Amino acid sequence: MTKLKQILLVPISIAIIGIIYLYEAFKMPFGQVNAPDRSFMPVIYGFVLLGFCLVQILTEIFRPEGKKEKSILSEEEAVDGETTGPKKPIILIISLLIYCIFFNKLGFIVATIPLVFVALRVMEYRSWKASLIVAIIVTLVTYFVFVEWLKVYFPAGILG
């Protein structure tokens, strides 16, 4: 993908979100200016978003060659120092999504220990054994501080 295409990807993606949002907004009543209804503001926001996205797209297309923004998506120009690629963030995000699914069923303690363990492994924390011990300690300590001391509610899940 060329650099320009990569830079345009962001405003185009946001514009698509704007179009879907507008589509949903138009399903609701708009009302009148003196009696605005549910979709009054969403319709305005949707069009304003599309307008700004268009300006951003045009700005990028007509930006003079010397002043082109650096492509931030390409790995060789990564801004945040040396990276290991997208594999680890993807594992972490998938783990978090799975965690959300099982959180209520398993409960805080049972669901959180594997999540912290995966996070520690993804971040290359010492050994498997050390990661497991740390995962158990972190989960239990936070559970007792927040649930027992600060009285925050958590689902007990299978332990309840």
Place this chain on the structure above:
Amino acid sequence: MAEGILPSRNFGLGGEIMEGLLHGFAVVLTPQNLIFALAGCFLGTLVGVLPGIGPIGSMALLLGATYGLPTETALIMFAGIYYGAMYGGSTTSILVNIPGESSSVVTAIDGHQMALNGRGGAALCIAALGSFVAGTIGLILLTALAPPLADIAVKFGPPEYFAIAVFGLVVLSQLSGEGFVKSAIMVVLGLIVATVGLDGMTGLPRFTFGNLNLQTGIDFIPMCMGLYGITEVILAAEQKIVENKEIIKVRLRDLIPTRNEAKRSAGPTFRASFLGFFTGLIPGPAAVISSFTSYVIEKKISKHPEEFGKGAPEGVAGPESANNAAAVGAFVPLLSLGIPFAPPTALLLSAMMIHGITPGPLLIENHPDIFWGVIASMYIGNIMLLVLNLPMVGMFVRLLSTPANLLMPIILVLCIIGAFAVNNTVTDIIIMVLAGMAGYIFRKVEYPIAPLLLAIVIGPTLEDSLKRSLMISSGSFKVFWSRPISKTLFIITFLVVVVPLLLKLFKKIYNKEKPVAL
């Protein structure tokens, strides 16, 4: 504490302020509130020291710790976390050359040079004392300004609130540093997120897709946890593990600045206190702007401009004082108008809402315990921070040697707890994860996150006040021009957008007309 209007004894505004402040001290000076104020300052500094998280992330992470506390205690602790985190950032800037937060970037320039020259302790002391003096001056100004402004704001109607909301969002977009259009896109995205839930006027659901949990809207806290906390964790997962940077050790006796260093720091501290406070009133990243402005001013007026960048004490005292005063200044719009102009105060607003308090012009009348208690706690917190920061600097710095691959999973758990505890629903954890993914992408493509977050908070005010204004005026937009405050604010907003564009245009024309040097 009983809630209600303080007995008015007609001492005039000054007398009322003094009376209120004394009442605030009476609220704070209980063993429980003092302990939690100290805990807030300590935790804030502790987390603020960690690079990358910053005050907003620290506050979002630690918000969960305040849920089970009484309202005044929770807000006093949370305010402590806020200015504790602001303090914490300077330590890493000076000793490791890693700014704990963006407003400490400038401090690193001369602060770290001082540390390399063996004056690290003095730099820390100058930063802490400067922050203390600026914080106290800021508090005196806050104490004097917030009540009269709240008195004026009581008379505000929907058009004024709409004008303030528009002004805040536009100025924020202009100052966010990633370009106006990018920031404006983020503002509108935030406003769109704010429309999810029940419509304020009709009470009917919008964009909930049948999910009952979404009817209360997308909460600011999970969004904040996601955009700051989870994003940071994902970014850390992607980074290659690097060895910890060398940390310069500081002994207690090294903390005392020389007479010359103290003399050179006094003026910048005083000037930056006022500069920072008034910058804090403006929407946007006031702490960052004020610290940069202070650095530039001090360099311009200094007798030793050549020393800047090589370890000038003015380069530490000015920026550190400015960012702390700005942090206090940002409380003025929050406490008197109920509108936050920066993400940290937006978090404070959320903390208040969680405890059933609606900030705004009536806060001072309806909840004097909260209003004056928080302000009084900041005076005490300022002293606590000075006592905490200097002798315990070694301990805070040692935290930097905690490996990121251990720290980040802990932050992940704290984020989950914080997000879930708002409404006790897993929907908030899902929102947090999605916000984290979005934040990761936005960070990669350099779209600013702060405007999005602030728009989520200001969105309901903006929508509600516009709709009410139009209903009052039978659909006429003239209502915004017929009222002096909204008219003035719209003119300023217009100028904020147009003047930079015109300046750019003139610069282009001027450069074209200028003959090219051969």
